[in-house]
Amino acid sequence: MIELKDVRKSFGSLEVLKGVTLTVQKGEVLSVIGGSGSGKSTMLMCINGLEPIQGGQILVDGIDVHARGTDLNKLRQRIGIVFQQWNAFPHLTVLENVMLAPRKVLGKSKREAEEIAVRQLTHVGLGEKLKVYPSKLSGGQQQRMAIARALAMQPDYMLFDEVTSALDPQLVGEVLDTLKMLSEEGMTMILVTHEIRFARDVSDRVAFFHKGLIHEIGAPEQVIGNPQKPETIEFLKSVL
Amino acid sequence: MLNYTFHWRPALNALPDMLSGALVSLQIAVLSMVIGVVFAVFLALGRQSSNKLFYGFSTGWVELARNTPALFQVYMTYFGLGSFGIQLDSYVALLAGIAFNNAGYLAETFRGGLRAIPHTQTRAARSLGMSAPQAFRLIVLPQMFRIVFYPMSNQMVWALLMTSLGVTVGLNTDLTGVTQDLNVRTFRTFEYFALAAVIYYLLAKLITLSSRLFAWRLFRY
Numbered sequence: 001m002i003e004l005k006d007v008r009k010s011f012g013s014l015e016v017l018k019g020v021t022l023t024v025q026k027g028e029v030l031s032v033i034g035g036s037g038s039g040k041s042t043m044l045m046c047i048n049g050l051e052p053i054q055g056g057q058i059l060v061d062g063i064d065v066h067a068r069g070t071d072l073n074k075l076r077q078r079i080g081i082v083f084q085q086w087n088a089f090p091h092l093t094v095l096e097n098v099m100l101a102p103r104k105v106l107g108k109s110k111r112e113a114e115e116i117a118v119r120q121l122t123h124v125g126l127g128e129k130l131k132v133y134p135s136k137l138s139g140g141q142q143q144r145m146a147i148a149r150a151l152a153m154q155p156d157y158m159l160f161d162e163v164t165s166a167l168d169p170q171l172v173g174e175v176l177d178t179l180k181m182l183s184e185e186g187m188t189m190i191l192v193t194h195e196i197r198f199a200r201d202v203s204d205r206v207a208f209f210h211k212g213l214i215h216e217i218g219a220p221e222q223v224i225g226n227p228q229k230p231e232t233i234e235f236l237k238s239v240l
Numbered sequence: 241m242l243n244y245t246f247h248w249r250p251a252l253n254a255l256p257d258m259l260s261g262a263l264v265s266l267q268i269a270v271l272s273m274v275i276g277v278v279f280a281v282f283l284a285l286g287r288q289s290s291n292k293l294f295y296g297f298s299t300g301w302v303e304l305a306r307n308t309p310a311l312f313q314v315y316m317t318y319f320g321l322g323s324f325g326i327q328l329d330s331y332v333a334l335l336a337g338i339a340f341n342n343a344g345y346l347a348e349t350f351r352g353g354l355r356a357i358p359h360t361q362t363r364a365a366r367s368l369g370m371s372a373p374q375a376f377r378l379i380v381l382p383q384m385f386r387i388v389f390y391p392m393s394n395q396m397v398w399a400l401l402m403t404s405l406g407v408t409v410g411l412n413t414d415l416t417g418v419t420q421d422l423n424v425r426t427f428r429t430f431e432y433f434a435l436a437a438v439i440y441y442l443l444a445k446l447i448t449l450s451s452r453l454f455a456w457r458l459f460r461y
Contacts, residue, residue: 077369087364091382101368133461
């Protein structure tokens with residue numbers, strides 16, 4: 001379970017998160033929608049401790065992410081994250097990209113790590129590209145590789161930060177299919193996205209972010225299908 | 241007009257001695273590079289460090305290495321340290337001097353290389369649970385070495401040529417030292433040094449070509 005309690009986050013004098021409170025249950029798929037700069041992506045970075053917070057508390061399975069003694073390296077093994085810019089490691093082949101963390105972080109043997117990597121890459125449809133360098137892949141393929149790389153750590157939670165925003169339109173589908181597959185397998189996911197229809201399709205709940213706060217949250221039929229707040233209505237009108 | 245008769249035969253007879261001297265030069269160049277690269281990585285980190293002591297130390301090193309003659313640097317490791325009672329032998333002093341110079345130059349090259357790698361690479365590595373040193377070693381360094389590879393092989397050539405400064409601190413086993421000994425014995429200055437120059441040239445070419453081959457094998461992405 002991921003719990004955010006009145007989380008505040010600033011970059012200098014700019015307050016990006018103004019007291020976000022949120023609970024995500026195990027097995028739940030939560031989509032986060034909202035305009036640019038509303039704090040959605042920042043929230044993900046705070047959940048796995050890539051960004052510090054200035055107030056409140058974030059608990060992952062009861063562990064306080066931002067407490068002094070928390071072993072973030074250990075915690076991050078359980079929280080996978082995929083970025084908008086997929087950040088493939090260019091000097092490693094697709095297989096090596098996925099094998100690296102299981103070997104060096106989890107201490108798996110080369111054979112075990114390779115087995116895991118091959119399984120995850122086949123899972124996302126890249127079984128034919130193992131020996132290829134990322135520069136030879138399309139954006140969609142690189143993004144799927146990044147997903148396999150995160151999954152290879154066998155995380156309990158997956159965070160997706162606008163993973164289709166930087167892709168060519170014709171490549172968005174293949175990545176969304178991969179996300180859908182994961183959600184059907186029961187992965188706990190927080191999905192920051194601009195794909196409203198997709199969010200409606202896969203999510204258990206949808207949260208609408210506005211000016212650093214969760215403005216409206218609930219079932220997709222409600223938040224997207226029948227929004228109550230004027231800001232939500234306004235936003236949906238502009239993107240749908 | 242030309243009042244000098246060339247005598248190439250004695251020079252060519254001395255070729256085996258000169259080649260074994262060339263081997264010593266190459267050895268010093270390679271060792272000074274290995275040591276230089278290791279120190280340069282730390283200096284490059286120091287130049288970006290917020291720790292004042294680390295930053296100051298690294299900056300001082302880089303400034304001295306880049307803005308003073310290499311000859312001065314070799315003198316300092318031999319005569320300079322000698323006057324403080326630390327008497328290194330010629331070989332070690334030369335090696336230390338060149339390694340010092342290499343580290344200073346390479347540090348700036350490495351710093352540029354590090355800046356060319358997006359911060360998001362480190363972020364992605366950390367998000368997979370890697371510690372900061374792991375992310376640096378496994379993700380950042382290999383990419384940096386690719387970026388700086390050609391300037392680095394330049395420095396290697398430069399290191400080889402700097403080994404000729406050994407003669408000023410009494411080294412007589414390297415190529416220039418051997419050549420100088422032959423020269424004082426025979427006064428066939430032109431022949432011996434011309435031959436030495438050809439050997440230096442060929443060694444430098446060898447370094448450039450082999451580094452290209454190396455890069456081609458190493459960086460296939």
